[in-house]
Amino acid sequence: MKLFGKKNEPVIGLDIGSSSVRALQLSEQGSGYRIEHFAIEPVGAGVVVEKSVQDIEAISSAIDRAVRHSGSSAKSCAIAVSGSAVFTKTISLPANLAESDVESQVQIEANQYVPYPLDEVSLDFEVLGPSARNADLIDILLAASKSENVESRQDALDAAGLRAKVVDVEAFAIANAFELMRERDGLSKSEAVGVFDIGFDLTTLLVLRGGRVIYTRDHPFGGHQLKEEIIRRYEMSAEEAGFFERGEEGPEDFEVEVLEPFQLNVVHQISRALQFFASSNEYSPISTIYLSGGSSAQKGLASMVQQELGLTTRVADPVSGMDLSPSVAVTALKRNASNLMVAMGLALRGFD
Template sequence: MSALDFLRKKNKPLIGLDISSTTIKLLEFSKHGSGYRVENYAVKPLPPNTVVEKNINEPEAVAQVLKALVQSARTKTKDAAVAVSGSSVITKLVEMPGDLNDEQMEAYISTEADQYIPYPLEEVALDFDVQGPSQKNPDQVEVLLAACRSENVETRVGVLEVAGLTPKVVDVEAYTMERAFELVREQLDDQDEQVVAILDIGATMTTLSVLVDGKTIYTREQLFGGKQLTEEIQRRYGLSAEEAGLAKKQGGLPDDYETEVLEPFKDAVVQQVTRSLQFFFSSSQYNDVDHIVLAGGVAALEGLAGLIEEKLGTPATVADPFANMSIASRVNSAALSGDAPSLMIAAGLALRGFE
């Protein structure tokens, strides 16, 4: 059983690194009064199939892209935070004696964890966080246990080390998204006690996180993403994957693109959002959400939030974690604004340095 730093507090600036199936995104913040400033931001594409469904298949190739990314960002910070996907993590709320210190609790968990974790403990990275007193027994405390296959953690740690970085935090994407939500929460109306659905629609994966009063109560991943739009552009217009990706961002496609390709894809996104929410409603006490926040690269599609709001009758917002931040002069603010919805995970990781 190895140690895993999902939940421990940090007090130094960290580079937040989101390693997705198509890109690596880098963010670095500094603290300014009660707010933050974006000090560094960079994105680099990954070669095809180096990361598949959030699993790193070719660590050396990913490490070389990361190394080039760090060099291009010209950051002096070497400490970094990275995340594993929620589907690779098991979390369990357990009760333990309330009079144990951290070392005693760690020893207790080491002897008791096998009853909660369905893998051999020598193959697992484990962390815990005390949530507070037990409501059932005043002598006990509730402890959040988080476990992940060691290889998922070690692969990411290895990639960072090869790139010349010091891995300080391996977080869970769901907790990272929850942290980043605090940056967009004040942009919503009636913030208290709200049920908010965050739809993170990336290149190949859509992740639904539902938060009640800012705390995650539900997450689910499904295979669906912007790659389907890229592939349809390739097929219809005879372009390479790289050409289709550029055309999707920069324009210049034939006149029928909007009606024949883009609008049907937007309809497919609405169906995916609807389906994801239905899964949540069927497995919880809730039958509605107060607000939908769109994150991920697909969220930036013009008119998508309005279409979802119209079809579902629920207010929808495109995530912008930088709306109330200052931006360093070396940062390309226009590019940052365009990529903002896809930088929620990286933002949540960068925030770990200020807890």
């Protein structure tokens, strides 16, 4: 399975996460896009752990529900892999290599860099263009994922009567969605921008510049820590503890005693992630950061990050300004907008 497969037909972007499955399908409208279908379906605890599918039957059922509830009749999907089983690296090769020689040379390079036996990975590459460092070289993005990581998702799709037309990498899907926002928000393409994606059990810092991901690192932190604290402090069930995700009022002391300490922890995690980036070879000054993921749109979080870190901080919203099909549940779409970066980036792959 190609990790950078390119297809002309629109596809359903399926973001398979630890807490939910997000389904999004677009159509082209003039120079932009229209959202035709959308749905989000919850995923039970332990079904997906740190981006790895643990229960194929359960995730297949969630995918089936998401696609049916979205109203889409499409059978082709774009999915993404992520987490520790994914390896990416930009390599440089001589620009005068014949096309037929590039693939064989990539295999040689992959054997050197990929930290797994090549017979255990799905491997693909994409030519990025001339190297900024040397006009005699071309930059090539190498991507590899443990085959079991890809196959578990494909098996879940098969069981739901769907097929994967594109298998992408989550970080690249986020970058794809971000390009829509970059233009809308008036940011220069040459400016380095951070995206802090707060997942359920894994959080990722991505740094984007010139339409490319120049840095990415996962951190073992996520929204589940907030939910677990709610369950512990208020002796709630997991369902009851989801009140804040549904926009419902919580206990009287929730904001002061639980939410604010969690948000301060988010600030600490972002600061720590940026310190790791500052010590990397890819470092470039950042003045703007976007928050995405399930916990990113919490009231007051973006302003707290901006105040504490001195960075312009915005909540990611890849659906803002798009036309919507009458069948799209507007309230649910807007409530989950910051958690749709991967699904949006995947849906856009249908128009490559």
